[in-house]
Amino acid sequence: MPCSSAADLVLTDRREHVLIVTINRPECRNAVDAATAGQLEQAMDLLDDDDDLFAGVVTGAGGTFSAGADLKAAARGEKAVTPRRGGFGVFRRPPRKPLIAAVEGFAVGGGFELCLSCDLIVAAADARFGLPEVRHNGVAAGGGLFRLPKRLPYHLAVELALTGAFRDAEFFHRWGVVNRVVPAGASLDAAVELAESLQANGPTAVMASKEIIFRSSSWATEEEAWEAQQPIAARALDSEDRREGLAAFAEKREPRWVGR
CATH class of the missing domain: 1.10.12 (Lyase 2-enoyl-coa Hydratase; Chain  A, domain 2)
Structure with a gap:
């Protein structure tokens, strides 16, 4: 099934003071193309500009967070980059307000880099993370190669980057990259609950x-x-x-x- 090019590539929903941002391309495991990156940037702008919003949660539709960049779009020369916020409309300049990743399924390549652009990560127990770009002779140039070594011991970060291997949520929780591990299907509610807990503070x-x-x-x-x-x-x-x-x-x- 071809990846969607509809207007609703990214959905936004408010739960009181929390903005839920959902990548809505489940038929291609929420891979991000240029249009999706543009809509993600718009969602980040909405979060920053609306005084009534205190925090955001980013997730993926259909049980997968994101498989990263849309490689078919990349093969056509398309870049999932926006002028102001960079890759996926988030990587270079995340929002000023707290952003939490709610991860189900796979968060790999740019999907993992999107998690690393967030301030907190809540992951389902069966979630999988990795930087497999080298398998396609690509480079994880969306921040993963300099952000991950700041959050993992050097040799573990290098092993993940050079082998392209995937690791589960418990591995990253043990090393402090993931904040919460929850049962499968519960990551969004847990992330919203975490976002709501921040609202007690100024x-x-x-x-x-x-x-x-x-x-x-x-x-x-x-x-x-x-x-x-x-x-x-x-x-x-x-x-x-x-x-x-x-x-x-x-x-x-x-x-x-x-x-x-």
Whole structure:
């Protein structure tokens, strides 16, 4: 069956303050082509731009997260890259707000790199992850080759990259890459529950904390880090949410966050 080229390649759904983003090409295991990458970027923009959204969850339709790039589209010279956010509309510039991967089935190649672009990963026990690009004389150039060695011991990361082997969710949970392992079919609900748990905290502070962590790998020294984090933290410390957090503490009540 050919891969879909319909308008609804990526579905978005709101569960209160959480945006669920679903790659909707199950007939080709949610492989991503240029059009799908464009719609993923639009979903990330929606998450960032809507003050009522505090976090996002990305998943795949039909029991598979994503088989990576659409190789048939790639063979035609098509690139699943957007100008602003890069590969899959996410890799180079993920959203400012927390993004959680909810993984069922396979997350391989660019699908795994999409997980590595997220802040948290919830995976079904039977999920499988890997970077098989070398099998097709390809290179995992969507961030996997520099992000994975920061999250796994060097020799394990190199083995996965050079052999193209797949590993299960428990392997990556044991090494701290996956945050939660849940029964098959339960990853989306568990990821939404995790996203909802973040909402007890001030959303502008959560965004600032994520941004500092995201950018910290490019800061060469602690001296640079001290300076570079200040304007990012200031956006939270000067926000309506900060004033509300202090008022709620003083008045012994739950805060009413507005996301700005």
